[in-house]
Amino acid sequence: MVVGDVMKDLYIFGNTDRISQEAPVPILGVKKNDLKAGGAANVALNAAALGLKVTILSIVGEDKPAEEIERILKSQSVNCIFIRCSNTQTVQKHRIISQNQQILRIDYEAGKSNEGFSGDNYLKLFSYFKKEVDSEKHKAIILSDYKKGVLAYCKRLISTAKKKSIPVFVDPKGASFSNYKYSTFLKPNLKEFERVVGSSVSRAEFNSKAVKLKNILNVDNLLITKGQSGMLLFQGKKAPLTVSAHNSKEVFDVTGAGDTVLATIVAATANNYSLVDAVKIASVSAGIAVSKFGTSSISSNELKAEIINSSGITSSLKINLKLKKNDELFENLCKRKTIKGKKELGIFFDHIKTEKKSIVFTNGCFDIIHAGHIFLLEKAKKFGDFLVVGLNSDKSVKQLKGENRPINGEKDRINVLKSIMWVDFVVVFKEKTPYKIIETICPNVLVKGGDYLPNEIIGSDLVKRNGGKIKIVPFKKGLSSTNVMKKI
Incomplete structure (x- = not known):
C-alpha cells in the first residue's frame, strides 16, 4: 500500500522560435500535452508495473485533477482510496518543454503544506489505513512524502503498521526526519540527507553522520541515493555498502527516479530478494528511469532484460533473477498442466x-477413462513428487489400435487427464512407444499397469541405468477400455 501526496504532472511540449511583441519573452507553439500521475501516484504506478497489487491512500481536492489522477491509476489496476477535501486543491505541476529542455514549471498548490486539510480528513485517513492494515493483505507500506500535508501525522501510521509487523518504507522530505522514527527503511537523496545532518568534509564524517541519524531515528535501514555517484546502504549494524550507479543509457531526465527506486526495492523484497540485491536491482531501474522523459514507470520485463543483458551486473544477481523468472514460468506450466517442446521441458527440469x-x-492412450485408469494414476502419484503422464497422440493411437481409434480426440483426452487431481503434467508423444519421451524426461520412477515383468516394460532399461525404479500396478479385474466399448 502506498500512502502520500499525489499530484498531477502535465508536460506541455512545443517549439520556441519566436519572441513576443508584448514582452521580451519566447512564444511556445504547443505541439502536444502529456498528462501523468506524479508524487505518490508515480510510486504506485511503478510498483504496479513491477507486478505488485497496489492500493493507494491519499487526501485530494474535489476537482478535475484528482479525477484525472484516479483514472490513470485505475487504468493500471491500482486500487484508489481518495479522501476528498473541498477546502483544498489537488497539487499540479505543469512543465513547459521546448527542444527537449524544460524552460518553465508552473505549480498549482495551497500555500502551506496541509492548508485546507481538516481533522476529519486525517481521521478518515487513519481509519482507512487501519482497515487496510488489519486486512493483512499488504506485504509492505510505502510512505511517499512530498510535504503537501497528507503525511503530517505519519508517526501514527508507522506505529500502526509496525504493530502488525508490516515493513514501512519511507521517501522523506523536510528539514527533520523525526516523523519517520521506527520505520523499516528510509531513503533520502543526498540533498535531503545533508539538509538534515549538514555537509561533510570526508567520507568518514559522512558515514558517521549517517549511522548517528539511523540510530537516533531507530530505523532498520538507511539508503542515501547520490545520483551518478550511486547509492550508500546502511543495513543494520553492517558496514556501509556502496552500490554503483547503473548508467548504461544516456541520462535524459531525473524526474521521478527516486519514486522508481523505492518502488523497485519494495517489489524486489516482496519477491524474496535480499535487501542488498533489491538495492542493486533498484540501481538498474533508476538507470532506465532517467533515460525516459518525465515521471515514468518501468515494467518487470524491461528491468529483467536490462539486468540479464548488462555486463556491469554481478553474475550472482543474474542467476538469482533467472531462477525467479524460471519459477514464474514453472508456475504457468503448473496452471496449464501440459508440457510442450524442448523449452518447456527445460523449464520443468x-x-x-x-x-x-x-x-x-506413466503412459497410455487413455481413450475412454475408467476406474482402472483412476486406480493406476492414484497409485502412481504416491511414488514421487510430480506425476507426468505420457499420452499417445491421435496418430500414435491409430497405429496401435486401428483406424477407428481414438474414440476421443487428443485435446479431449488431454483435458480429461488434466482434470484428474493426481496428474501434475501431461506430455504428448507421437511415436508408437514412449521410449524417446522416457529418455528425455529421465523419470525417477516408471509406473506401468498390468502383469508385466519389469524388464518387459518399455523404457525400463533407461530408468534403471539412471538409478530409477520400476513399479507395476496390477490391473483392476474386468476394467478396460475394450470392455467398456463392448458394453456400449
Whole structure:
C-alpha cells in the first residue's frame, strides 16, 4: 500500500522560435500535452508495473485533477482510496518543454503544506489505513512524502503498521526526519540527507553522520541515493555498502527516479530478494528511469532484460533473477498442466533440479477413462513428487489400435487427464512407444499397469541405468477400455 501526496504532472511540449511583441519573452507553439500521475501516484504506478497489487491512500481536492489522477491509476489496476477535501486543491505541476529542455514549471498548490486539510480528513485517513492494515493483505507500506500535508501525522501510521509487523518504507522530505522514527527503511537523496545532518568534509564524517541519524531515528535501514555517484546502504549494524550507479543509457531526465527506486526495492523484497540485491536491482531501474522523459514507470520485463543483458551486473544477481523468472514460468506450466517442446521441458527440469524433486512417469492412450485408469494414476502419484503422464497422440493411437481409434480426440483426452487431481503434467508423444519421451524426461520412477515383468516394460532399461525404479500396478479385474466399448 502506498500512502502520500499525489499530484498531477502535465508536460506541455512545443517549439520556441519566436519572441513576443508584448514582452521580451519566447512564444511556445504547443505541439502536444502529456498528462501523468506524479508524487505518490508515480510510486504506485511503478510498483504496479513491477507486478505488485497496489492500493493507494491519499487526501485530494474535489476537482478535475484528482479525477484525472484516479483514472490513470485505475487504468493500471491500482486500487484508489481518495479522501476528498473541498477546502483544498489537488497539487499540479505543469512543465513547459521546448527542444527537449524544460524552460518553465508552473505549480498549482495551497500555500502551506496541509492548508485546507481538516481533522476529519486525517481521521478518515487513519481509519482507512487501519482497515487496510488489519486486512493483512499488504506485504509492505510505502510512505511517499512530498510535504503537501497528507503525511503530517505519519508517526501514527508507522506505529500502526509496525504493530502488525508490516515493513514501512519511507521517501522523506523536510528539514527533520523525526516523523519517520521506527520505520523499516528510509531513503533520502543526498540533498535531503545533508539538509538534515549538514555537509561533510570526508567520507568518514559522512558515514558517521549517517549511522548517528539511523540510530537516533531507530530505523532498520538507511539508503542515501547520490545520483551518478550511486547509492550508500546502511543495513543494520553492517558496514556501509556502496552500490554503483547503473548508467548504461544516456541520462535524459531525473524526474521521478527516486519514486522508481523505492518502488523497485519494495517489489524486489516482496519477491524474496535480499535487501542488498533489491538495492542493486533498484540501481538498474533508476538507470532506465532517467533515460525516459518525465515521471515514468518501468515494467518487470524491461528491468529483467536490462539486468540479464548488462555486463556491469554481478553474475550472482543474474542467476538469482533467472531462477525467479524460471519459477514464474514453472508456475504457468503448473496452471496449464501440459508440457510442450524442448523449452518447456527445460523449464520443468530446471525446477526439478533446483528443488530436488522426483518425477513419476506413466503412459497410455487413455481413450475412454475408467476406474482402472483412476486406480493406476492414484497409485502412481504416491511414488514421487510430480506425476507426468505420457499420452499417445491421435496418430500414435491409430497405429496401435486401428483406424477407428481414438474414440476421443487428443485435446479431449488431454483435458480429461488434466482434470484428474493426481496428474501434475501431461506430455504428448507421437511415436508408437514412449521410449524417446522416457529418455528425455529421465523419470525417477516408471509406473506401468498390468502383469508385466519389469524388464518387459518399455523404457525400463533407461530408468534403471539412471538409478530409477520400476513399479507395476496390477490391473483392476474386468476394467478396460475394450470392455467398456463392448458394453456400449
